[in-house]
Amino acid sequence: MMSGLAVLCLLLLQTGAHGFRLGGNSVTHQQITENAILNMTTQVCRALAMAEGKDFKFPPPPFTAESVALACETTKSSKTFHKTISLIREKNKMVDYYFFWSAKHHFDDETFTEGRDVIVKGLSSVKASIKQGKLAAGREQLGKILHTLQDFYSHSNWVEMKNEQPNSNLIRANTIIGNIDKNRPTCRNCDGDNCMNNILEDVLQDKILTTGYFSYFFPSKPKGKCSHGGKADQTSRIEPKGGINKDAFDSNHGYLHLQATKLAEAATTELLEDVRQAAGDKSFLRFLGITRGKPLCFVIDTTGSMMDDITEVKRVTSSLIDSKVVTEDEPSVYILVPFNDPEFGPLIRTTDPEAFKKSINSLTADGGGDAPEMSLSGLQLALTGAPSGSEIFLFTDAPAKDINLKSPVIALIEQTKSVVNFMITKVLGFRRRRQSDDNQQEEQQQYRMLRSDSQVYRDLADASGGQFIEVTKSELPKATSIITESSSASLVTLLQATRNAGNAENFPFTIDETVTSLTIYITGRSVSFTLISPSGVAQSSTNVSGPLIITSCSVGNFQTVQLNTQVGLWEIKMMSTNPYTLKVVGKSPIDFLFDFLDVEGLTGGYYVIDSRPKAGVNGSMQVTITGSTSAVVREASLVESSGSGVVNGSVEAQGGGEFLVHFDRIPSVDFVVLVKGQSSNTSNILFQRQSNTNIRASTLTVTAADINSILVPGTPLSIPFTVSTTGAGGTFSIQVTNDRGFSPAFPSSLSLETGGRASGTVTITAPLNTTSGSDVTLTIQAEAPGGTDTNYALKRLTVLRTVTDFIPPVCQLHSLQSNCSSNCSLLTWELSVLVTDGANGTGVDRVSITQGNGTLNTSLAGGDNGTMLVSYVSTCCSPDVELGVVDHVGNVGTCFYTVRAGTTNSTQAPNTQAVGSLSTKAVQSFLLCISILILGLITSEAVIN
Template identity: 50%
Template sequence: MGLLTRSSLGFVLMVLMQSRTVAFTFMLSTSVTHGGITRYAILNATLQACKEQALQQGKEFVEFSSLQPKTLTEESLVAACSSPDLVKGFKRTISKIRNRNAWVDIYRVFNAEYHFDDESFLKGRDLITNGMSIVKASVKQQNYETAREKLGEILHTLQDFYSHSNWIELGNMRPYSNLIKPNSKIENIADSETCRSCVGNDCTNNILENIITEKKLTSGYFAIFSSSKPKGKCSHGGFLDRTKDTDPKGGINKDSTTSEHGNLHNQAAGIAIAASTELLEDIRAAIGDSEFLRLMGFTQKSVLCFVIDTTSSMSDDIAEVKRVTASIIDRKLGSVNQPSEYILVPFNDPDFGPLTRTTDPNTFKSKVNALTASGGGDIPELCLTGLQLALTGSPPQSEIFVFTDANAKDTWLKSTVLALIERTKSSLNFMLTNALSARRRRSGERPHTDQSNFIQLSNPLNKIYHDLAQASGGQAIEVTKETLSQATSIIGNTIAASLVTVLQAVRNPAKAETFSFLVDSSLQDLTIYITGNSLFYNITNPSGASQSSDQTSGDVGIIQTVDNFQTVHPNIADVAGVWLISMNSEEPYTIEAFGKSPIDFLFDFVELSDNYQSYAVLNSRPAADGNLTLIVSMVGGDTVRPTEVALIGASNSNAYNGTLKEVAFGMYLATFDSVPAGGFFVRVTGMNTSRASNGLFQRQSSIQLQTSSIKVTAQAPESLEPGKTLTLPFTVTTTGSGGNFSISVSNDRNLTVIKLPSSLTLEDQGSANGTITLPVPGNTPSGSEITVTIEAAAPGGKDFNYAVLRLAVAAPVTDITPPVCEVVSINANCLGNCSLSSWELLVNMSDSSGVGIQSVTIRQGVGSLNTSSVLDQGVNITMAFYTASCCFPQVELVMVDAEGNVGLCYKSLVNNGAQHHPVLPTFMWLNLGIILYQFMQL
């Protein structure tokens, strides 16, 4: 669509998700973007899910005014539905879906069906319905990131229908529901000429009268490199469309208020909001409210993820993992800090996995308790393979804890793990108990305990673990078997969803340096981690009190030491203000300062289209030789605003400030014309205007980031079919010197790459193409995902880059017919006091595929539901018996079959089953003008 502005406040905004006419340009406007439409639809659908879930659980719910979207924000919705700790995960998900929506305008710009251009209605509808099937199947397999990406894509296509077709010109005031129903026809597509030339710049009447009166459906033709189009057909229009100058001249798009049909932009945007909500409601009905909220990131507070070596010498470590698991679960069970998800990945050699993922703490505890230490053989184990699986299977920004007493056998996966760290922004924390220089893995012999003679901390074989921990902002803690239990306190400290980082630093090689960081009054439970050997430092708090590292207790706080790992717990009264840490150590060290706060930021590197009309989030490192661009989203409410975004050198703390512009509600574009050499962090400083005084805050990314002179380009297909083989072309480009570039490909499913060039020869500033071939096993469940990482390394290995692709696996859908219901009987006696009487409903439900109904749930109504299955002439029939108080005279039952097709069974005693549009709240159909007026004030 066009551009959503807060024009009443005079903010300078830009179009983020605009289809190819006015997109991503800095200007004042009153148009609505794809991003604004998507965000509001998600907020509305999530509101309905929260409200219905609260109703079914008998809980109170804070009602929002349907016609005042201004009051409906991520923060207000989370406050009404659940714990404030969920805001970051919710915002991250909305950003993910919005960003993927914008991606379509860069990587699918020439595909007419993605935009309903060129009258490609059938192909466009297939993209939407097939995409919905992938979303539902992915959620069923708990592959939420793949589901979110696909959801963003299909929402873009759906929204474009209302801007690019003549649906609005035909007088329609509701969404075209057939676009999300694969068993419905797309009717009355125009089969003749559709437009006349505009009169100068006036295109308001360029659609032919017979097209309007006969309700013929058409859309504009669009081309950048050619001016040809079928005779008499409408053009899309806009400054990029060359067909607009071919008779009939002009266009019919409603992408912005300044488009050829811009007078209808607000109507198109309003119905696009309703249509997007309708699609989300169908998905919600298919997967259920709990899974829908999980898909929206609305339940992700924190994740407890363990990657555990299970070879024979690990019996003590596994026992400690069991103890820690039980302690955390028992302590946090039922509290707001209880992890929302538990993940376990065991590994040894030659086995690894499987990945266990559950929301049930008792299930996780039983899985951990079932671990045993056995086997082994040679010392190195497949630690990085286990990490690869954990990184691809965990939610973004997870804290992952690795337990091993062995060096890594699969060191060739180091760059793959680095790539996944950068893409997921997850942190790795290693608990390393291989302080001894040798051990007998097969026999399980316990290590010696004479530490004075035999212990060698900073085992050189652990360097790869230290490198990965430093890159991810985590810790590599080297301890003995006996001191492991003292170090595991880190796990309890770092599994809170509201954790924020205020300082992250790595010095390797070491150097004397003083670090400063600002702690604001919203930050609680400040904790400082310092890792290294022979540490010596001095900490000064905001009141001026100091304490050296050799004082376990002092004026600043308490310092706990476990081998190479130290934790500083400051005194509570001295938290807010500027802190100083003066390091004077000769060996490498890391520093991390963090705490709990509702204020934080999210960020992604993006590439802009050549005409700055749209953007796409990078799935690789950004380019080293050009401008670097970040999209930054603030967390904490509309009183939180950044004043500066900077890139901080990881080795020297040099700051490179960016140019900052607000581009949408709570979103900012930061551009940099120079970047630090080597690794760097992102730091945001800003102001919280809700604070009467000293509202300044500082936040920093925990992971290290890097640029590259290499670019790897590859695009994932729509989906993969089980039993088929993927052929995936890719391109490697360099802006530096040429030579022989090594190529490697890995995946998290341990699938064998059939064909892979081991290297590509590039000229200076040149490029070369390659192809990989990957078989998909026939028994791969629909909804699975395969994460493929393609890597290219420059000669000598000093520079490398990658492309990380999430490939969705989807079996062909053969059943596209939704279940149906038939009322068998209604018994109601609702005269008098409604609370003293009840009514009953009996319905038969069936599915045309013959497989039967997979689930029946109540989406509207307060009552009890019982179901039973019977076989009637070879057809599975589900009998549903519903009872409710006469105070609740309406019910809507949702029926879902095995393919995720949704059928609705609605009955009301009030209107005796009159026609009902249950998918959308009534307000979405009415008063679109009022909705849009208030929506434009966001």
């Protein structure tokens, strides 16, 4: 059997080469990042499988998100895994956009300490976010610091000094990065275009660490120092001329491009390993999006009249958990947000189904006062705390008191692409207090007013692609079947439409061979329809016993219809004089992700737009197919949500399941994304998938500067932002909200000229008692005069107390007993270790086995620093153990012990070795192996996927 070291070396060899800069056959930050994540994920899944006594089958090279998810036995999470990798890659890439001028973010200008501080502070933030379950914030921060880490190997002379393993001190504070002399000349002029020998020999001999200087505007640098190089670097035009960067094959030191990228990937792997050790294997996989089923998220009104609803939620939760907890549809995380008046929250998040049951069962209905409640505050908290793409169920019988949050909530829905279903019981507002029971006319007036109050819920359901379900309290148990149906991780949307004025209309939709459990959802009063199957058979909604419909259920304004699945082109003819929504769903592994793109001026290429796309102009979109390695996109369209208008795009395959789509025009009305393609080369039937989220374009652009995303409690953080418009000028209203209830300072309005822009600043302060690792989602919204147009910028901040503890816990050997002999299976050895974190440490948080097959037990040994007494027992067939020890801020160390069979059966054999160390010895060993193998064997050039 291969050792973990050999396996990880093999993993990195299987994926080929990577690189930094897009262009030619050079490779990019994104490729380095993705391949390191795929390799590390495979290794962690293998370790967990072995720990559980399961076989593990390596995916075929080159690794993909699909193949790794399959190897990890979580095929239904490949969409989440894809999404996570894309987010980390994009945040890595955007460092060049937001921090183009910042030397420390690229290790330019010999900013070694500053660059290392960026990495170390960001790494602490990542670990704190994972510990608090704030995974999105941690993923964003990870992408950013990986860019800086990777740039070290391209922008410094680490490779030229013949180093064959990463500089591990770049991820550790208060360590020596290298031999640095900022006053010493480091370079000579290049020989024309040949810069192979432009670093001075004595600099390389004395191991003097340097990086190139860079300036886009001014030809200025310290005398004798190296330049970054390239057309954009003005310093490379003054002596010493040329540069030393290895960003691409055509760079000044491009002949070392492959070595630099391999060391950058090994360093990325080392950092990921450090995060893994701090988080633990299961938490680390959740962080990367490797999970089983979808999140289960409830937002529940707990005011006085909600007793029946809460009872039903308890029943559904218990039934759902009991039916799924041992299946691949087991929810990846359970989230509960209660709300009342004026309180809402806290958000409860757990991966333990029994703990979630306990939280649900502890809910009681009480209080509330007047009818409106803080429903949108609760929903805002859920949208920021739940993973992207979640299905959220909100239960209430009252209108929203905090209707001012409607726009920020829609912004969150658009960003997270989560689906929100509203389970509304009774007539909104008829509870607790009816001030005029004797006055029927006033009551009817109140009814009409409260029906209009419900519109905010309808609008939010439509924006997210969810259902607005109105039932009586006695009908609620019948309506909650949608929760069970919607909780499948393989559920996909095939068709979705909203009609605000009822008209007769035909809707075609295609069912491919991968679709099962075909179901139709309809909301609306007095809606009828006729179905026509691919074979031409028709059946009306009044005939429930026909050949096409398996079951049909109506309750309140909600109707579900389950169909006999037939491959081919279907048609549904809707007939209604009332507003309605139509949604056709099924189960299939094939789905898609999409993001709108813009062109970046300085570095070229596309970047993902974090807000609404620009209305009325051309635009581009990236589509990624998930759940299949053979499916291809043939068509992509933008379809009006409430009408028949369609804008078709031109599709360009990018490889790896990614497609670039160009549109001549982005619609100015709400629309959804429709994708069609072939599931395989042999399929004659196009698959059809549609986005749940309604997209609305805008003539406004709101951009928040990404200067800093770490919020220190008690310290104000200022975030500059800009608002620009391609339309008419005037006074634009500014609204800034957040999910933590903090009170930011910001301008209430900005004045813009026609086609102009204006700037403002948001200042926010987290209270001193804010938990480290929690996050704050800030929404900055601009509204055009008269409310005719809006757009927003979302910024996720991580709250992080200043970290002063950078020293990992230490192990002290208490005892080691062994009577091992040649018959290892019948004998055991025992180990006792005291783990402490020092007088000024944050305390021992966790001890785990990183190598070994024995049994570990831990107990608190007293003291204020969380000292732990660790005992370990193993058969003599497993003579080695490595313990991972982690403190409360994520400092990771390893303690290694080994026994070898001696010639005596005494409790402490004379020849027994007992070695304990606190180091990153294991990490350094496999990284050394990686470097030696890769640098010795790589002979081919890399090709961009």
